[in-house]
Amino acid sequence: MPVLSVSKILADIAAGADTPEAAVARSRALIAQKDGALHAFAALCPDDAAVTTQGPLAGIAVGVKDIFDTFDMPTGYGSPVYEGYRPASDAPIVAMARARGAHVIGKTATTELAFLQPATTVNPHDPAHTPGGSSSGSAAAIAAGMIPAAVGTQTGGSVIRPAAFCGIAGFKPSFRLFPSTGMKTFSWSLDTTGFFAASAQDVALFAALLSRRDLTADPLETAPRIGLYRTAVWNEASAEMRAAVENAAAIAARAGATVTELDEPADLSRGRDIHAMIQNYEAAISLGDDLARHRDALSPVLRNALEEGAGISPPDYDAARRIARHARKAATGLFDTVDVLLTPSAPGAAPRDLGQTGSALFNKLWTLTGNPCVNVPGLADAAGMPLGVQVVGRFGRDKLALRVAHWLEGRIAA
Numbered sequence: 484m485p486v487l488s489v490s491k492i493l494a495d496i497a498a499g500a501d502t503p504e505a506a507v508a509r510s511r512a513l514i515a516q517k518d519g520a521l522h523a524f525a526a527l528c529p530d531d532a533a534v535t536t537q538g539p540l541a542g543i544a545v546g547v548k549d550i551f552d553t554f555d556m557p558t559g560y561g562s563p564v565y566e567g568y569r570p571a572s573d574a575p576i577v578a579m580a581r582a583r584g585a586h587v588i589g590k591t592a593t594t595e596l597a598f599l600q601p602a603t604t605v606n607p608h609d610p611a612h613t614p615g616g617s618s619s620g621s622a623a624a625i626a627a628g629m630i631p632a633a634v635g636t637q638t639g640g641s642v643i644r645p646a647a648f649c650g651i652a653g654f655k656p657s658f659r660l661f662p663s664t665g666m667k668t669f670s671w672s673l674d675t676t677g678f679f680a681a682s683a684q685d686v687a688l689f690a691a692l693l694s695r696r697d698l699t700a701d702p703l704e705t706a707p708r709i710g711l712y713r714t715a716v717w718n719e720a721s722a723e724m725r726a727a728v729e730n731a732a733a734i735a736a737r738a739g740a741t742v743t744e745l746d747e748p749a750d751l752s753r754g755r756d757i758h759a760m761i762q763n764y765e766a767a768i769s770l771g772d773d774l775a776r777h778r779d780a781l782s783p784v785l786r787n788a789l790e791e792g793a794g795i796s797p798p799d800y801d802a803a804r805r806i807a808r809h810a811r812k813a814a815t816g817l818f819d820t821v822d823v824l825l826t827p828s829a830p831g832a833a834p835r836d837l838g839q840t841g842s843a844l845f846n847k848l849w850t851l852t853g854n855p856c857v858n859v860p861g862l863a864d865a866a867g868m869p870l871g872v873q874v875v876g877r878f879g880r881d882k883l884a885l886r887v888a889h890w891l892e893g894r895i896a897a
Contacts, residue, residue, distance in 0.1 A: 484607060484608075484626070484627065484628055485628045486625065486626065486628045486631075486651070486681040487510070487625075487628055487629075487630060487631035487681065488631060488680075488681050488682070488685050489543055489631045489632050489680050489681070489685040489686075489688050489689045490682075490684055490685050490688055492506050492542055492543060492631055493539075493540075493542065493543070493688070496541070496542045501542065502536075502542070503534055503535065503536045503541040503542035503584075503586075504534045504536070504542075506542040506543070506544070507534045507542065507544050507586045507588065508534075510544035510588055510629060510630050510631075511527075511544070511588065513627075513628060513629045513630075514527065514588070514589065514624075514629045514630070517627050517628075517629055518624075518627075518629065520605070520610065521604060521605055521607060521610075521623055521624075521627055522592060522602070522603040522604045522605065522620075523546070523591055523592055523604050523614075523619070523620040523621075523623040523624040523627065523629065524546065524589045524590065524591055524592065524620060524624065525549040525557075525559060525561075525589075525590045525591065525592045525593070525602075525620065526549070526556045526557050526559075526589055526590040527556070527588065527589040527590075528555060528556055528586075528587060528588055528589055529555060532555065532586075534586050535581070535584045535585075535586065536584075537584055538582070538583045538584020538585070539583055539584060539692040540580065540583040540584040540585035540689070540692050540693065541584035541585075541586075542584075542586075543584075543585045543586065543631055543632055543689070544585075544586050544588040544630045544631065544632075545580050545585045545586065545587050545588060545630065545632050545633060545634065546588060546589055546590070546591040546620065546621055546624045546625075546629075546630050546632075546633035546634070547576075547577055547580070547587055547589070547590055547591065547621075547633070547634045548590070548591050548593050548597075548617075548618050548620070548621050548633070548634055548635045548636060549561060549590035549591060549592060549593045549620070550593050550596075550597050550617075550636055550666045550667050551573075551574040551576060551577055551590075551634065551636075551665060551666045552570035552572065552573060552574045552577070552665045552666065553570065553573055553574070553577055553587065553590060554569075554570060554571060554572050554573050555587075556587075556589070556590050557569055557590070558570050558590065559590075560593065560595075560596050560597070560667045561592065561593040561594050561595045561596060561597065561600075561602055561617075562595050562596050562773075562780070562781070563780050564773060564777045564780045564781070572665075573665065574662075574664065574665025574666055575662040575664055575665050576634060576661060576662055576663075576665070576676050577634075577665070579662075579693055579694070580634070580693060583692055583693055585632070585693070588630060590620075591618070591619075591620030591621040591623075591624055591633055591635075592604045592619050592620030592623075593616075593617050593618065593619065593620065594616040594617035594619060594840060595781070595782055595785055596667060596669065596770060596773070596781075596785060597617040597636060597638060597641065597667065597669050597674075598617065598669065598766075598782075598784065598785050598788065599616065599617075599782075599784045599785070599788075599839075599840060600782035600784055600785060601613065601616060601619070601837060601838065601839065601840055602616070602619045602620065604619040604620050604623050605623070605837065606623065606626075606648060606649060606833050607623055607626040607627040607649060608626070608649070608650060608833075608867070608868055608869065609833075609835075609868065611835050611837070612648070612832075612833040612834065612835050612836075612837075612868065613648065613833050613834055613836060613837055613839060613840050613841055614626075614645055614648055614649055614833065614840075615641075615644045615645030615646075615647070615648040615649065615829075615833060615840050615841050616641060616644075616645060616840030616841070617635075617636070617638075617641040617840065618633075618635030618636060618637070618641045618642055618645050618677075618679070619645060619840070620633075621633035621634065621635040621645070621679050622635070622645035622646050622648070622649040622651060622653065622679055623645075623649055625649070625651045625679045625680060625681060626649035626650055626651050631680060631681065631685065631689075632678065632679065632680050632685070632686075632689045633678070633679040633680075634676065634677075634678060634679075635653075635676075635677050635678070635679060636663065636666065636674055636675060636676055636677060637655045637674075637675045637677050637846070637850055638669050638670050638673045638674050638675070638762060638850060639673075639758070639762065639843035639846060639847040639850060640829070640841075640842075640843030640844075640845070640846025640847060640850070641677075641843070642654070642655045642675075642677035642678075642679070642856075642858075643655055643677075643828050643829075643846045643856050643857075643858045643871070643873055644828065644829045644840075644841050644842075644843060644846055645679075645840075646679055646828070646858035646860070646871060647828035647829045647858045647860075647869060647870070647871025647873075648829065648832070648833035648841060648868075648869065648871075649833075649869065650860045650863075650869030650871070651679055651680065651681055651682075651858075651860055652679065652680050652681065652682050652683045652685065652686040652857065652858060652859070652860060652888070652892075653677060653678070653679050653686070653856075653857070653858040653871075654677055654678045654679075654680075654683075654686045654687070654690060654855070654856075654857050654858075654881075654885065655675055655677040655846075655849070655850070655855065655856040655857075656675065656676070656677060656678075656690065656855050656881050657853055657854065657855045657878050657879050657880075657881050658675055658853030658878075659675075659853075660694075660696075660855075660881060661675075661676040661677075661690075661693075661694065662676065663675060663676045668769045669762070669765070669766050669769055669770070670761065670762045670765040670766055670769065671765055671769070672761055672765060672804075672807075673758075673761065673762055673765070673850050673851065675850060675853075678690050678693075682860070682889070682892060683700055683857055683859060683885060683888035683889040683891075683892050684700045684889045684892075686857070686885070687699050687700035687882075687885040687886075687888075687889065688700070690881075690885075697882060698881055698882050698885060699882075699885075700882075700885045700886045700888070700889035701886055702886075702889075702890070703886055703887070703890050705739075706735075706738060706739030706740040706741070706890075707735070707740050707741075707822045707823060707887045707890065708740070708741045708743070708820065708821045708822045708823075709732065709735055709740050709741065709742045709743070709821060709822065709823055709824070709825050709887070710742075710743050710744075710745040710817065710818075710820075710821035710823070710824045710825065711728070711729075711732045711742055711743065711744045711745065711824075711825055712745050712747070712817075712824040712825060712826045712875070713728075713744070713747075713826070714747050714826055714827075714845065714848075715747045715751075715752045715755070716755070716844055716845070719830055719842075719844055720827045720830045720831065720845070721830060721831035721832075721864075723831060723832070723864045723865065723870060724827050724829070724830060724831045724832075724870055725827075727827075727862045727864075727870040727872060728825060728826065728827055728872050730862065731825060731859070731862065731872045731891065731895060732825055734891075734894050734895055735825070735891055735894060737894075738894045741821075742825075743820065743821060745817060745821070745824065748813040748816070748817075750806075750809045750810050750812070750813035751810050751813050751814060751848060751852075753806050753809070753810065754806060754807055754809070754810025754811075754813075754814075754848055754851050754852065755810075755844075755847060755848040755851070757803040757806045757807065757851075758847040758848065758850070758851045759847075760795055760799065760800065760803045761800065761803050761804065761807060761851070762792075763788050763789070763791050763792030763795065764792045764795040764800045764803075765792070766788060766789055766792050767789050767790075767791075767792030767793040767795075768792075770785075770789055771789070771793070774786065774789045774790075774793075807851055807852075810848070810851060810852055811851075811852045811853065811878070814849075814852040814854055814878070815877065815878060818876075818877040818880075822876075822877075822883060822887060823874050823875060823876050823877075823883070823884055823887045824874070824875040824876075825872060825873070825874060825875075825891075826845060826872075826873050826875060827845045827871075827872065827873060828845060828846070828858045828859075828870075828871030828872055828873040829841055829842065829845060829846075829871060830842050830844055830845065831864070831870070832863075832864045832866070832868035832869065832870055833868055833869070845873065846873075849873075849875055852878070853878055854875050854876060854877065854878050855875070855876040855877075855878070855879075855880065855881040855884045855885075856873055856874065856875050856876070856884070857873070857874045857876075857884055857885055857888035858871040858872075858873055859871065859872050859873070859874055859888050859891050859892050859895070860892065861892055861895035861896050862895060872891075874887055874888040874891065
C-alpha cells in the first residue's frame, strides 16, 4: 500500500513542488477516507488549526500516541478513566515537534495506559490481524499511508513490534535521548520515546530534524560489521521469522558486510528475565492511585500486573536493578567486534487475533539495556504479512544503527 515519505515531502516543499499547507491537507483527507476502518486515531486536531510554514518539519503531519499530553486535544491514555481529559500544556516531545514546524494532526490510539489491553486499531495489511501494541495507532497510521511520521513509546516492545507487524520503520532511541516526560508514566526506568515512518531513512530524518541532532542515515562508506544475534530465546521465534533474519544476514553478507555469529551472554539472558519485575514494580507505584481509585475501570490484565508489582519487595527490586546494570555492561561488550546486532523484531508476523498485541520477547531486553533499535521492513511471510528484522546498536550510537538499518533496507529491497 502507498505510504507517505518524510524525505519526499520535505524535498518537494524545498523544490517548490509542494507546500506545507497542501501536504497537511492531503493527510487530513486521507485520515477522513481511511481511518473509519482502521481506528488509528483517538482524536484529531481542530479543523481550524493553523499549518506552520516555517521550520525544518513544516508540512509534516505527525501523529502523537495518546499517552502524551496535548493542550489542544483530549489525552485519554487509552483508558475510560481519562476519557475527555484535557491537559493544560503539551508534553515536551509534542512541544519540540511544534517548535520545529511539524503539524500535530492527531492523537494515535494506544492500548490501555500503554500496557496490554488492545485498542480498537486493526492492521492495515489485514484487519483480522493485530497491529501490535502499545503504539498501535502510530504504526497503523504510517502503514496505511495517512501520515508520514508518528511518535510512540516503548516499555517492552511497543515501538519495534508494531512497526514490524505493520511493515514500516520504527526507531527506539538510546534511553533518555528524547524526553519521556509529560506522558502517563508506566515504568520510569524503561519508558522510551520512539518514532515511526515509512523507511529507516525517513525515521532517521524525522528524528534528526526534531532533535537537532546528527541522526540522518547517511550512506555508509564501507559495508558494516553485523553480529547475527540469535539470542537465548531464538527457538521462540517462528520458522519463518528465523529464516527472515538469516536471509537478511545472507543478503548483507553478499553485499559485503562481515557477518559474525554471536552467542548471548548469561548476564543478558538474566536481564531479559527480570524485565517484568522492574516494569511491574515501577508500574504499581506509577499507577497506584489509578488502581486504588478506579480499580473497576481497569482491565483484568492491567489490574493483575499492578497487583503483582505491588507484591514485589524493595530488596527484590533492587536486586533486579543490579542484574539490569550487569546486563547493560554485557550489552556494551557485544559491540567490541561488530557495529550492530541483527535479531528478530518479534516472534513472527502479526497474530491473527485482535484480542492481543503480540509478544515483546525479542524487544524487552534492549529496552532494559537502553540500546538503540531500528525495525527494518521489507520481508514477509508466505501469507504476505510483514516480518521485521531488528538492528540493535551500541548505546549512544543511534546514528550508526540508523545508517546500517537504511543500508540493509536498501539491500533487502534490491
